[in-house]
Amino acid sequence: MIGRLNHVAIAVSDITAAAKIYSDTLGAKVTAQVQLPEHGVTTVFVELPNTKIELLEPLGENSPIAAFLERNASGGVHHLCYEVEDILAARDKLVSEGARVLGDGNPRIGAHNKPILFLHPKDFCGTLVELEQV
Ligand code: CO
Numbered sequence: 001m002i003g004r005l006n007h008v009a010i011a012v013s014d015i016t017a018a019a020k021i022y023s024d025t026l027g028a029k030v031t032a033q034v035q036l037p038e039h040g041v042t043t044v045f046v047e048l049p050n051t052k053i054e055l056l057e058p059l060g061e062n063s064p065i066a067a068f069l070e071r072n073a074s075g076g077v078h079h080l081c082y083e084v085e086d087i088l089a090a091r092d093k094l095v096s097e098g099a100r101v102l103g104d105g106n107p108r109i110g111a112h113n114k115p116i117l118f119l120h121p122k123d124f125c126g127t128l129v130e131l132e133q134v
Pocket of ligand 1: 007009054079081130
């Protein structure tokens with residue numbers, strides 16, 4: 001059901017410094033910062049030949065990554081995003097197998113203007129999983 005690894009997301013407390021590490025130290029292609037107030041994050045994408053790295057910095061008071069950064073002060077891997085062809089069919093199959101979808105269970109529009117869902121980390125080997133319909 002899942003397809004390509006779309007991106008690995010890394011939560012950081014300073015996205016400008018993190019983007020510089022990827023562009024200058026690691027020599028990768030890095031996009032401009034984009035603020036997503038409805039998701040409580042500022043994002044930058046690092047474009048690699050076979051996937052992307054999503055850098056996430058908290059934005060606003062109730063950022064969903066604020067607590068994660070309190071536990072991981074120097075940043076850390078926050079989630080993995082897998083591509084699916086039909087996000088509603090994927091959700092229904094996962095729910096029927098007992099997996100928990102975060103939020104109200106309905107897809108939202110993510111950083112690439114495509115429908116996304118997040119799955120409970122306790123159901124997926126301790127890893128927060130994002131599904132993106134491509
Ligand atoms: Co993501």
